[in-house]
Amino acid sequence: MKSRRLLAAKEVYLKMMNQYSHYQDGKIHYAQLLMQERSFKEAESVLLSAIKRNNTFRDAYHQLAVLYINTNRSAEGLDHILQAISLCSTCDHSCAQLYVCHGDIAKELDALATAAQSYDLALQIDPNIAHAHLNLGVIHHLQGRYTEALKHYRSAQNLDPNNLVVLENLKKLRKQVLKSSLQDCMGDSDVCRTW
Template identity: 30%
Template sequence: MDCWLQREAMKAMVKIFRVLAKAYGLLALNKHAECIKEFEALPIEHLLTGWVQCQMAKCKFQTNDHVAAEIYFARARQLEPYIQSDMELYSTCLWHLQKDVALSALSKELKDLNHLSPEAWVALGNAYSLRHDRDQALKCFERAIQLDDTFAYAHTLSGHEYVENEEFDKAQAEYRTALSIDPRSFYAWYGLGSIYHKTGKDDLALVHYLEAKNLNPNHSVVLYWVGTIQERLNRLSEAIRSFDEALRVDPTNASARYRRAKVLVDMRRLDEAFRDLEELRQVTPNEPNIYMLQGRIFIQRGQKEEALRYLTWALELDTKSSHTIRDMIAELDGRQSEDEGDQYDM
């Protein structure tokens, strides 16, 4: 009987390790939905552990779903208050959500638990970054690197801060150091792409954004930037496919939907563009750019009264772009006068 119980216990243990190994492998391959599904198949006593909750949080974090990621990270800390691993990502999650108080509390708790923890110093750096104190943030990231010189993420965050300061040479050096430590560092490839984008080197920006996309094909923000650069390079069909991918991953990505509509207008696929803009208008009814682009569609269709109506709505919503909108209205009035003159000549 004892041997039978031991065999059954061994089988159960092997099954659990198989699930954990498969789930972790899926996470490494950025197959996030499949990864979470595997973890959720674990028995409840294994599912509700800090490590498993952190892995599920990373799945959500890497797909840009910071709200869901925060829930998993917070649960991990409730289950294991002394956990340090992956807390640098939790702090970045809180940074994205602009949760200053929660981020400050997290950094203090981590530092009180272990002042030699690089994760604690990254969390503290993120707290300073959220307050726009970039010098202090950089000092904290530097301290994290001193404590662990293989901590690629701290180099990446330093790069982000240098980008915000427009110190692009220093930022580039940090990103390249991160990649020398971890060639699969998605955020470092993305950071290099953003530098080339900001400095007008679109070809190089696209190369680096595509590398980031290959590492994490489920990040809607990267897919959006790939499409944006492709649009700037006049690779319109490719841009449409990239925006489609971004919307497949995150249907609420309003920026991707707007840019997709803009490209569709340039390709004279006006009906598709108008449908996208109408969908956006339901979500953001006070965005003047939507009305301006709809006005352009009506201009191209030759529906001048409708064009004037939408451009007038845009003008009421946006005083900053009033010159551009007024020029479009004046051009429209000029076309209308020409049409009336042609009709009179007949």
């Protein structure tokens, strides 16, 4: 899959699933391959069958939520990511991505406070998730909390220096701060001093 030889990967996964039907992680990887091929219905079927076989299979719930996000079915994705999160402990490092996914869904559904809370939880578990910093920066930016936005944009930039969205958002934030508070920038404003 990583070398983009999807047809060969598909053959291997199908063989593996036929010979080792109990190997649930193989189903997750196969569903990811199907999503790359944009075979969303088939991927959904594979993931639902994995959940039916094991209703505590956290990764299957997570991938199903990702699938629903990618097919504009965020409300359905919300149910599944919440189920995945319910199977987490707060000290489990791998759960950080579940909170990021929940934040993405909440943001998509315009529940910005919930999204911010989920991104914060993800960053408490793993402070090195550029995507969470970026989206938390966006939320703070939209809500006029420019110092917080700048902090998270800079963290995202440090983690992913070539991310064009981060660079563009930093540029927009600079323009907005300079335009809206030009008077303050001539004084002692903390926000303006950081530029």
